[in-house]
Each structure stands twice: as structure tokens, then as C-alpha cells.
Amino acid sequence: MKDTVLIFWFRRDLRFEDNVGLYHALYQAKLNGHKVLPLFIFDKTILDKLEHKNDRRVDFIHRTIMNMQSELVDKGKSMWVENDQPINVFNIYLKKYMVAGVYTNHDYEPLAIERDAEIKGLFEKNNIEFHSYKDQVIFEKDEVIKDDGKPYTIYTPYANKWRTYWAGHVPQIHPSIKLMDYFVDSKPIVIPTLKVMGFETTDLVVPPIKWEEGLVKKYTDQRNFPAIKGTTQLSIHLRFGTISVRQLALSTQSLNSTFFNELIWRDFYHMILWHFPQVGKGKSFKAQYDFIEWRNNEKEFQAWCEGKTGYPIVDAGMRELNSTGFMHNRVRMIVASFLTKHLLIDWRWGEAYFAQKLLDFDLAANNGGWQWASGSGCDAAPYFRVFNPRLQTEKFDKDLKYIRKWIPELDSLSYPKPIVVHEDARVRVLAAYAKALKP
Numbered sequence: 207m208k209d210t211v212l213i214f215w216f217r218r219d220l221r222f223e224d225n226v227g228l229y230h231a232l233y234q235a236k237l238n239g240h241k242v243l244p245l246f247i248f249d250k251t252i253l254d255k256l257e258h259k260n261d262r263r264v265d266f267i268h269r270t271i272m273n274m275q276s277e278l279v280d281k282g283k284s285m286w287v288e289n290d291q292p293i294n295v296f297n298i299y300l301k302k303y304m305v306a307g308v309y310t311n312h313d314y315e316p317l318a319i320e321r322d323a324e325i326k327g328l329f330e331k332n333n334i335e336f337h338s339y340k341d342q343v344i345f346e347k348d349e350v351i352k353d354d355g356k357p358y359t360i361y362t363p364y365a366n367k368w369r370t371y372w373a374g375h376v377p378q379i380h381p382s383i384k385l386m387d388y389f390v391d392s393k394p395i396v397i398p399t400l401k402v403m404g405f406e407t408t409d410l411v412v413p414p415i416k417w418e419e420g421l422v423k424k425y426t427d428q429r430n431f432p433a434i435k436g437t438t439q440l441s442i443h444l445r446f447g448t449i450s451v452r453q454l455a456l457s458t459q460s461l462n463s464t465f466f467n468e469l470i471w472r473d474f475y476h477m478i479l480w481h482f483p484q485v486g487k488g489k490s491f492k493a494q495y496d497f498i499e500w501r502n503n504e505k506e507f508q509a510w511c512e513g514k515t516g517y518p519i520v521d522a523g524m525r526e527l528n529s530t531g532f533m534h535n536r537v538r539m540i541v542a543s544f545l546t547k548h549l550l551i552d553w554r555w556g557e558a559y560f561a562q563k564l565l566d567f568d569l570a571a572n573n574g575g576w577q578w579a580s581g582s583g584c585d586a587a588p589y590f591r592v593f594n595p596r597l598q599t600e601k602f603d604k605d606l607k608y609i610r611k612w613i614p615e616l617d618s619l620s621y622p623k624p625i626v627v628h629e630d631a632r633v634r635v636l637a638a639y640a641k642a643l644k645p
Contacts, residue, residue: 208304209241211390215292215310216246218342219447220270222277223383226341231309232385240306241390244278245299246271248289248403251321262410262531262565268400269412270448275397284392289403293324305334311341311447314476315569316483342447343476344377344455344469350477357481359491359584364477365470377452410565411530413439415449419461426464432523432534433607438465439532441566444472475574478584485577486569488554495582498642501550509625510545511559513612516624517595519603520544522612529612531565536602542579543593548631550638553580581639589639592632 214231222228228242235242253264275285288295299305308329313322322338329336340346350368351357358364400407417438421428428436443449455469479486490496509515513524523537533541538560545556557576561567577583581591603609606616615621 208302209390210304210306211243212240212306213243213245213299213303213308215308216244217310217313217447218445219311220246220267220274221448221450222274222386224379224450224453225311225382225447226380227309227311227337227339229380229382229385230337230339231307232382232388234307234309235388236385238306240388242309242388243286243303243390244274244283245286245288245295247292247295248287248398249292249321250289251291253289253403253405257562259404260406260408262408263567264403264405265400265408265410266412266442266565267446268405269410270446271397275394278386278389279394281386281389282391283386283389284395285397286395287397289398292321293328296325296328300328300332300334305332307335307337309337309339311339312346313342314346314480316479316486319483342444342451343473344451345371345375345473346476347480349375350473357477358474359478361471361474361585364474365467368470368473377456379450379453379456413442413532415440415443417454417458422458422461422465425462429464430536430602431608432537433603433605433611437535441568445566445568471574472571475570478574479570482584485573485583490582491577491584492582494643495580498552499638500552502552502555503549506549506625507545507551507555509622510541510549510551510556514622515544515626516622517544517548518606518609518613518616519595519599522609525612527560527563531563533564534608536598537608538575539579540593540595540598542576544595546576546580547592547635548595548626548628550631550635553577553582589643590636592635594628596628 212231212235214228219225219227231242234240248264248267256264271285271287278284296308313319326336345368350364350371358367417440421435421438425436428434430436440449440454444451444454451469451472455466459466478491482491485491510520510524513521513528515521519537520541523533523541526537527533542553542556545551546553553576557572560572560576561569564572574583578585581589599606599609610616613621
């Protein structure tokens with residue numbers, strides 16, 4: 207006889223604590239005398255598209271799953287981990303188990319929405335309920351919208367409405383970790399190794415999941431200086447859900463308003479992606495920006511990728527990214543502006559490169575940041591704003607500590623000459639934008 211189970215499908219929520227969908231699954235198991243089977247799928251639809259097999263993000267996920275497994279094994283439980291396409295996995299599980307329901311948390315990316323629609327269709331054919339919950343953001347979809355029911359496209363009024371909504375809808379913490387006895391009792395089930403999946407162990411250095419209160423308090427004053435530890439580096443944990451965004455918001459709301467605003471920005475970009483999914487499919491938020499005649503010089507793009515443009519602050523940022531999978535927030539804006547404005551290279555090229563390299567790659571935030579830098583996004587920097595790398599350096603790395611860390615050959619003849627003159631590039635990009643955006 208088949209075992210009757212509820213399935214919880216982990217995705218961007220790799221934790222047991224304050225996990226909304228997991229809490230509901232475990233609570234229903236408690237009410238109905240069932241057990242919850244904790245499932246994670248290394249989705250081959252996604253993994254097969256990755257160019258490099260030493261991907262730090264895959265390594266991070268695998269390490270996290272192994273840590274979760276250790277926690278469950280101590281309780282006489284186990285993770286179920288598969289390496290396949292989700293539709294194939296669920297077809298097998300529906301034959302293997304008597305599935306009373308499937309629980310998960312929302313994913314807002316266009317391809318994920320299509321995937322979930324296919325999976326939901328499979329469950330409906332088998333009369334199985336599919337439950338999905340808000341977990342990776344604080345407020346979503348239509349929770350913070352204009353009075354006329356339309357989505358905001360400018361951050362400041364959105365943020366004002368968000369804060370008002372927060373005051374009346376402070377999120378609750380879901381004690382999912384207290385219900386772990388309702389996981390299926392099991393001996394440890396073998397988890398596929400990275401090698402079996404075709405990947406390699408990397409040099410990944412995982413930032414600590416605990417944040418420092420003092421760092422958050424000083425965030426406003428320190429966040430723009432890449433040479434110092436002025437940011438929490440929690441973005442990878444927010445991306446993969448190894449930390450609860452609700453717990454982070456509740457813990458930091460009174461410490462620093464600038465830091466709290468970053469969490470609102472995160473919700474804003476997810477809301478934009480939900481209401482305007484075309485931005486996640488290569489379209490400019492402002493349609494007229496798709497008429498810009500980009501130069502798209504491949505040699506110059508390669509120099510940007512490798513950190514060899516001759517502009518130290520740009521090159522330091524790109525080398526940090528290539529070496530660690532991380533880039534300081536201020537520097538992200540500088541390098542994005544340089545690619546789109548100085549080199550007049552399509553923002554989509556930069557977006558794709560970041561998507562390949564960033565540990566904390568998140569479609570909503572990455573797309574939002576790149577479109578902001580190029581001027582094509584909602585509430586973006588005006589197109590005529592062109593960051594001057596030299597002035598940015600004087601403001602945020604005047605002692606060149608950050609730059610020298612990543613460019614040891616800075617003062618030698620081996621460091622390349624600038625591939626473009628700032629003043630000339632500014633004139634060129636303003637002309638190109640004006641031509642494309644003329645009434």
C-alpha cells in the first residue's frame with residue numbers, strides 16, 4: 207500500500223525556520239495525521255543551460271541542501287533530492303506515493319510561472335490540491351498598488367504606500383521549525399553529488415548568515431565605500447531563501463531607514479516583474495529605449511568583462527565579480543553605467559553577464575538595476591546622467607584601497623590605457639539616446 211504524504215517543494219526558500227509554505231504543509235499534516243515529504247529538485251531545465259560546470263551558485267545550493275539534510279538526519283528524517291525536470295519528478299512521485307497535497311512558495315519569474323502552471327495542471331488532472339504561498343518577499347503582486355488599482359512605476363510613492371501598508375500588516379513569523387516532527391520518518395536518502403550532476407566543487411566563500419547590528423546602524427554612512435565592510439552581503443541568502451526576509455525586516459526596521467529601504471526596493475522590483483513580465487523577457491520598461499542604436503563592440507565588451515577598460519574603478523569591480531561572484535552595490539552602478547553609456551553597449555549584454563556571474567543573481571533586481579542604469583527602466587536614472595568614473599573614485603575610493611586590491615598592476619605599464627575618453631563617450635551616448643527618444 208502506498209504511503210499517504212503531503213509534499214513540500216523547496217525552491218527559493220532553503221530553510222526550515224519561518225518558511226510560510228512549509229509551515230502550512232506541516233500544520234496540515236498535524237491536523238490530518240499525515241507526514242510531509244521535503245523535496246528539492248535540481249532542475250535540469252535550468253542547470254543544462256549553465257555554460258560553466260564550476261558554478262558557485264549550484265555549489266551554494268548543494269552545500270545548503272547538505273546542511274539541511276544533516277539537520278533532518280539528526281531527527282530521524284531526510285530530504286528527498288532529485289536531479290531532473292520537475293514535471294518528470296512529480297510524475298514519478300504520483301505513482302510512488304499517495305499524494306494528499308503539494309505545498310510550495312510563490313516564484314515570480316516568467317519561466318517559473320510557466321513551470322508552475324504546467325505542474326499545477328498535472329496535479330489538477332490527478333485531483334491533487336496545489337498550494338502556493340508568499341514567502342520570498344514582504345509584500346507582493348497587488349498588495350501595494352495605487353488607489354485606482356494600477357501598479358506603481360515610481361519608487362517613492364510606492365515606498366510611501368508600502369510603509370503605510372506595513373504599519374497595518376506587520377508580517378507574522380511562521381514557526382515552521384517547531385513542527386519538524388511531522389516530516390516523514392526516514393533513513394538518510396542519498397543526495398546526488400555535484401559530480402553526478404555534472405558540476406564541480408568551487409572556491410565559494412559563503413558570507414555569514416548572521417548580520418551585525420552595528421554594521422546595519424552604520425549602513426547609511428558606509429554602504430557606498432567598497433574598500434570597507436559596509437554592507438551585510440546577505441543578498442545571496444535572500445536570493446536562495448536561507449534567511450527569512452520577514453525576520454530580517456522585523457529585526458532591522460528600527461536600526462537604519464536606508465537599509466530598510468533596500469528591502470522595499472527589493473519588493474518594488476518583484477512587483478514590477480509581476481505586473482510587467484516583458485521586462486524579464488528582454489524588453490525595455492520604456493518601449494522607446496528599444497530603438498537605441500547600440501554600438502555593441504565585442505572587443506570592448508570583452509575588455510569590460512575582463513576588467514581591462516583602463517578605468518580602474520570599473521576594472522576593479524569586474525575583477526571582484528569574476529573572482530568572487532560578488533560586487534559592491536555602488537560599483538555595480540558604476541560598471542553598468544560605463545557599459546551602457548561610455549561603451550554604448552546594450553544593457554542586456556551586461557544583464558546576461560551578471561546573470562552568469564553573480565552569486566546573488568535575482569532576475570527582478572538584476573533587470574531593475576540594469577534598466578535603471580541605462581535609463582530604460584521604471585523610475586530610472588535620466589538618460590543624460592552619465593557617471594564619471596574618475597569622480598566616482600574620488601568620492602568613494604579616494605585612497606584607491608579597493609582599486610589596488612583588485613588591480614595590483616595599477617601603476618605599471620601593463621595596466622591598459624583607457625579604451626574610451628569620458629568626455630567623448632558622453633557626447634556620443636547623449637546623441638544616440640536623443641536620436642532614439644526624439645518625439
